[in-house]
Amino acid sequence: MDRPLELTFLDITPSVELKALIQSCVTRLEQRYDSIIGCHVTVELHYNVHRAGYVANVLIDVEVPDEMLLVRNQNGHDGGALAAVRHAFDSAVRQVEEYKTRRKIRAELCESIDAMT
Secondary structure (H helix, E strand, O other): OOOOOEEEEEOOOOOHHHHHHHHHHHHHHHHHOOOOOEEEEEEEEEEEOOOOEEEEEEEEEEEEOOEEEEEEEEOOOOOHHHHHHHHHHHHHHHHHHHHHHHHHHHHHHHHHHHHHO
């Protein structure tokens, strides 16, 4: 990444385990696509009246060339912040893979148009 990882924690004191999990997930993203410009992860503990307790919300902003990939995960599952981070990064990996596919298709299309002219 061109810029260092940015972490924000709202209404939660991050554990060493949570920070390590986020760092390993970001490393996994970088292994999928090495042109990531930056990444900002926000983890928030939010009180949910309907579930009668706290749930973790995770927001991941991944900046790639010409685009910003956004993952918003409101964890409806039990398991707390660690599970919410895992689910959010699974979605982020899917979005990065889809982005790579779109870029590849665009590049092939541009090459074929250039070849026709």
